[in-house]
Amino acid sequence: MTTPRSRALLARLLTLLLSALAAVGARTARAEDGYELWLRYHPLPAAQAAAYRAHVVELAMSAGTPAAQATRDELLRGLGGLLGAAPRIGSQADQDGALLVGTPDSSPQLARLGLDTRALGREGYLISSVKVDGHAAIAIVGNSDVGVLYGAFRFLRLLQTAQPLDHLDIRDAPRVQLRMLDHWDNLDGSVERGYAGASIWDWWKLPGYVDPRITDYARANASIGINGAVLNNVNADKLSLTTPYLAKAAAIADVLRPYGIRVYLSVRFSSPIELGGLKTADPLDPAVAAWWRAKVDAIYKLIPDFGGFLVKANSEGQPGPQDYGRSHADGANMLAAVLAPHGGVVMWRAFVYSNKQPDDRARQAYDEFKPLDGRFRSNVILQVKNGPIDFQPREPFHPLFGAMPDTALMMEFQVTKEYLGFATHLVYLGTLFQETLQSDTMARGKGSTVARVIDGSLYAGTAHAHRLTAMAGVANIGSDRDWCGSTFNQANWYAFGRLAWNPDDSARAIAADWVRMTFGNDPAIVAPIVGMMMGSREAAVDYMTPLGLHHQMHEGDHYGPAPWDASEPRADWRPAYYNRADKDGIGFDRSSHGSDAVAQYAPPVAAGFDDLARIPDRYLLWFHHLPWDYRMRSGRTLWDELVLHYSHGVDAVAAMRVTWRSLAGHIDTERYAKTSAFLAIQQREAQWWRDASIAYFQSLNGLPLPAGIAPPAHPLKYYQSLSFPFAPGYNSW
Template sequence: MRVLKGALAAVVSLVVVLAPAHAVEEDGYQLWLRYRPLANAGQAQQAAKAIVYPDKATPTIQAAIDELRRGLQGYTGKAPATGTQVSAGAIVLAKAGQLPQGFAADALADLGREGYLLKSATVQGKRVTVIAANEDIGLLYGAFGLLRALGTGKQLAALDERSTPKLQLRVLNHWDNLDRTVERGYSGQSIWNWWELPAIRERQYVDYARANASLGINGTVLNNVNSKAEILTAPWIAKVAALADVLRPYGIRVYLSARWSTPLELNETKTADPLAPEVAAWWRAKADEIYRAIPDFGGFLVKANSEGQPGPQDYHRTHADGANMLAAALAPHKGIVMWRAFVYAAEKPDDRAKQAYDEFKPLDGKFAPNVLVQVKNGAIDFQPREPFHPLFGAMPGTPLMMEFQITKEYLGFAMHMAYLGPLFEEVLKADTMQRPGGLTVAQVLEGEDHGPGEHGQRPTGMAGVANIGSSRTWSGSHFDQANWYAYGRFAWDPRGSARAFADEWAMQTFSRDRQAVTRIVDMMMRSREAVVDYMTPLGLHHLMDTGHHHGPGPWVDNLGRPDWNPTYYHKADKGGIGFDRTATGSNALAQYAPDVARRWADPRTTPEELLLWFHHLPWDYAMPSGRTLWAELVARYDRGVAEAEGLRMRWQQLKPAIDERRFDEVAQRLDQQVSEAQWWRDASVAYFQSVSGLPLPPGTRAPARTLEQYKAIKFPYAAGHH
């Protein structure tokens, strides 16, 4: 504790000289597309005097031109001219067949449909900047790439960048309900104003499309995975078609979550059995109806036989039976099925972490070519930290797509600073060890664990549960915008860097002052680990209170099934703490590759951050630090609180560099975070002390309240709880 206090004192004592605050306060609506004046605005203006496209602009090309004009006017103070003739200082947009002289005919060969080239070049004796791509959408992504380059300090004269997405499907999953509530949403109402659609199309939809296109996100599932049958009726299809029209120029396809029992609930079939001819015929007709209204409709996302949702197992059929029936209905239209692997059976399990693997691994190779199995990053449920899901690398015959949660259901909602870039990177870099030389989760997503398949290139993808709502900040708080940003950048490049993406975001969102950016990024990179420490240290998980998932509840043991209770997961008793997933326990480790299982089977070679995920250990187990497990656990809780206090102090140092409104709004949330970090620490320590019967380690502060007082805290109307 003396070391921690000393570190905090050092933070306070820092003398920071930062750029003056912005004169105009900001509310966060512009996200990372603020386009504030550059320090070298005059130089940039000379290099971007005009925007040239040699042909008639399509809606997507026009969106690219409009964004370039908007961005360059913001950066330089002057809107560039537009035209079709090359001039000095022009930005030239060119597709294959339109490349200026001096470019090789195959210069775009490896960029695919969505990739782009940014290059400073001499064309017709004039110095220009070229944005080149094979398709319209590549030019739009290239336009955003150029603006991002300028916004992060790059010079147009030095540009030489090639970029192509590593995954085909880069999708947001909105858990938005038809009444505009958002399940696990902490950013206000849904941005989809279903009541007013299709007649009224709000400007925010265009701004949503711009923000997503700037990251390369190319799909959006509009409604909650806990879907309602009505979304597939004609009036709602018309509403969806209106949104599709707005999003289309930005390369974004719309998808819908489909409720498995829809035809039965609408009284249009007598069953929902996927092998019943009438059910297959209904879905074929429904797909035809949707595609008549939305020719580029993406397809269906399905949550089946999980958390009470209906599914093919209700009729003694498999997930493959269900997914393939829907896939057959969509295949003539080139649509896809994203079938979620988040399942747990109605019967009481020996370990919920095993169930997705147990149900899906035997089905490997049995899914239709246009089906992707959508797998959460970990086997439980978007916890502050989980080991990578054992299905990754274990289903080489089936395309798997990642499902991350951008909204922070278990990480303090939109109130706690918790930059998720390190979480995403940690999972994507994890080595599944499913082949000699290693096989990372990122490589699995990119398809390196299998060939192209009998029907050609197999689909690849990533999904993120959106944190977007009607809040003026879009994401409930300013720093939560960074999680949307990082998700999009990782979906484009799963091998990217969380720190690099944080740096990009901070420069475009807050300041280009390098000292300020460095301090902001340092805060971001520390924040998620702080949350892990004060909520679920050393591999603990699922310790939140009931239903709303806000605040600690490690004592909860009275829910309807064992795996809804935190006590099921930590298994703390007089003898120790942790979930034994080795051969002496649930043997969930057997689902991992042998080299992974062997390493994690021994607590001495298990990473400390996963220790209690895989092992039930005595309270006096000797930790590498020299402390007992009990003392180490308390120290981690204390470290988390100290880090939360450190985040708050670091933000105070940044006051001169941030406009007043955003500074104050972030400061208030950091105050709340410190308070709730202390609450998590005190309540958890009080409970585990009551179970272990051990005294607090010497020098440790006692919890501020009694355990019974912590147990009495309730939140019947918490945000996002439905």
């Protein structure tokens, strides 16, 4: 029998239980799983939000097109989240605090302001403090809806990073025309060199069901100015060009279009044989050209704004024009001719190496493409990796940059960290991208940076001027809830987009913006995290491939160290081929006394790389084979310097862990815990890289370690016995 007291006690317990469940639900709702990326529109501090609300009382814009609707939706989402309440919607600025958004054609008020948009081009924007009929307002203006969209994202970034809104006068336009993500996604849902889950395209359900996640993908890309996506792997499946899969691509294109993003496809050069039933794919055969013309016409009927083709040919066993005695120019130009009437482009990859055993693989792309300079159609652009080998932790810039003045060249960076710790290592690639872009090719004298080759300014106003400019990044995006496998991998996607927009942007400034947008504006968070990021890539180079070593990973899965490996059928797949280590010395001799790959650079650059007194330590073993007792600038021997670099890399990761631990309580629980776990993995694997590499090289030279340096934890045979058959991201195409 219950009593009033017992009933009251039960009611009290029930109330406490419901309160606890509500609290758990609230925490779950606020869980930071990384899905929002840098577009976290969480409430700003009250005083700051109030100050911003005074500037944004009303949103005055029309939304007559899908792109304009996307812009308005984003502003309402962002302002509502950041300021605690969305501004009211109006049609014109008739009071203080209006945000006037649109093109001069879409807004009579903007037209009357007479703002000069001539230098903005199609995709640029301005953000300006203005007066409209005596009322204070902020104008976001572009010459097209996509320019306005980019301006809206920039305005939201100002709020996210706590910038003042008084006296605004921002004008910005992209320096590079095509700013691409290359997805190495396969039709079975796997992702080659992908470390963040399966493909986001879910080909099986398309076109009947399009995952809403693709809209958020488009939002994220538009926020950093990316305007193109290659949907499928460069090792292309012929089925990508069949009618069912083209319909799937068209469904994706429909979602991306309002955000200014065009779709592209990687194509298999032998498709006329495999799909069309022809006996040849010879690019000079009229029947082959006719097959491609019909296929391109069919694509544009489904996707009117289709961007064009990405082609990997005569590389790593892929078919290509050389199979028929034709050149890369012959193959690219045939495809370019059938795309040209539709405004499409061909991005022809310069990552090639022949099936013959090379003397020096680093020479091959230059040797094949340099003689073809000036022979490509105007809607062809060569896609050149940042370095001459293959996305290594550090490479000198590719010698083709600056060497082909009569050919449009685009950059290919790898955003996914195939050689830099997959998803679990914290390695900020903004510094790698910046290092490459600011390298001086000396093609037209001092200041001929790779960035100026990429954005076309190096040859602007000359007979060598090009119509096309582009930059591509191999995407690190997958179906994982946080998109990229870890929070800090998101920074590499973000940095790529920002540098594709402006190749001279600062990696540090980009990192600071990303931290503020991702974690908040607290100086106690921003400064230490930016510091971690800015030193992280150098740490990885040290514990993986210091002093110019390269390609020292386990072959196939590319996971972990294997500098001893000489088992692969091709010499240039073997780490031992690249380190050339023996009892006497180490390094690949590409100097004028070796393979002479150094001669592929402009003479002033070549002279610096060739001269031991002038070459930077970071490229030493890339260009020179040296004895273990070679005396470095530090006064130490090469062996001692190498060991100290390996050890410094491990110590740097340990220091990052200390920094991250100091942020406990400042970072949300979910992302803090995941990053903590990943940093622990990184430290263990950095130690593994250090110990395995030192153990192998010491087995050759028999030299003692520098004083105070700990020996490897295990004998060499232990490291050589390790095997990882299920390492992620590897497809045996």
